[in-house]
Amino acid sequence: MTQSTSAYIHIPFCEHICYYCDFNKVFIEGQPVDEYIEALLKEVRLSLSKNPVENMETVYVGGGTPTSLNAMQLDRLLSGLREILPYHQGEFTVEANPGDLSADKLDVLKNYGVNRLSMGVQTFDDRLLKKIGRKHTAQDVYDTIRLLEEKDFNNVTIDLIYALPGQSLESFRDTVAQALALDLPHYALYSLILENQTMFMNWVRRGKMQLPEQEIEAQMYAETIQAMEQAGRKQYEISNFAKPGFESQHNLIYWNNQNYFGFGAGASGYLGKKRYKNRGPIQHYLRALKEDHLPILEEEQLSTKEQIEEEMFLGLRKILGVEKAVFQARFGQSLTSIYGEVIEKLKHQKLITETDSSIYLTKTGLFRGNDVFEQFLISK
Secondary structure (H helix, E strand, C coil): CCCCEEEEEEECEECCCCCCCCCCCEECCCCCHHHHHHHHHHHHHHHHHHCCCCCEEEEEEEECCHHHCCHHHHHHHHHHHHHHCCEEEEEEEEEECCCCCCHHHHHHHHHCCCCEEEEEEECCCHHHHHHCCCCCCHHHHHHHHHHHHHCCCCCEEEEEEECCCCCCHHHHHHHHHHHHHCCCCEEEEEECCCCCCCHHHHHHHCCCCCCCCHHHHHHHHHHHHHHHHHCCCEEEECCEEECCCCCCHHHHHHHCCCCEEEECCCCEEEECCEEEEECCCHHHHHHHHHCCCCCEEEEEECCHHHHHHHHHHHHCCECCCEEHHHHHHHHCCCHHHHHHHHHHHHHHCCCEEECCCEEEECHHHHHCHHHHHHCCCCCC
């Protein structure tokens, strides 16, 4: 584990719980936030002593809502991370909610070298924002962007969600237009996925909520690709669009199936050939660290077969697809020797394209990603 890697740091606190979210998170009020930060820094130290690395290529602080921490707590977290992590330069991202960022918090982020902000906007339609349980308004987004400009933060990405309950094509088009008018270097657009144990899933099961038809969802996606392309934001992954040079380096670590640490309650990591997941409930997480143990709930040693499958369905998310030379170097066998028949079948169905150097999804394949990925599961 001396090669370069990355770190994901999970802050599970939120000032408000959104109706569609199934991430590991809790309402911040009454939570042991300061104790959590100290425990998290202890986990980072313990983990690095067991898995030493020379360099952290990227650091990503997500959640929850990292910016639900106050400026002093953020300062403690980031000063501790900079002290312990072997991170020197590269992409350092923090997730934020519109309305949560203040001038003093931004000064803290700047001070510790945070150079990228990821903001959960979801939609510019205030009626829909209320409906999905967001506490910000479209105006909060504009106010936050103005503040970011004042503080000279220019590497900003926003997340949008489409196929929301009650979302019309007109409302969606308006959101995309308003998002692009901000002229940001990066955008991520995801269709709503119903997750178990969310309020949305309960409402749908009880017939209290309806989502747009699949045809409308597909049209929203098609129009997204077109609008982003026209605005000079190149699609480099199924759901991500960027000006050249502003692609998310941290997310590319995931899609390239490379190593990363997962720190914090409920976080997941991938080191060597091992995937692991931390305890989710905060008290369980804290208890393990009080006893000087890593808070790992489960770990799994991946077989070569499982590594190959992950290489395929993660790599095919990228517009550039899976490179044959990289595959050969990593697994000591050629891509076509394992998947020749599958590739021919998917080429015939016009879902993937094969060149001398790679395979990647066609335009049709982008809309049927999951169907394609399934084909790369090696039968037992």
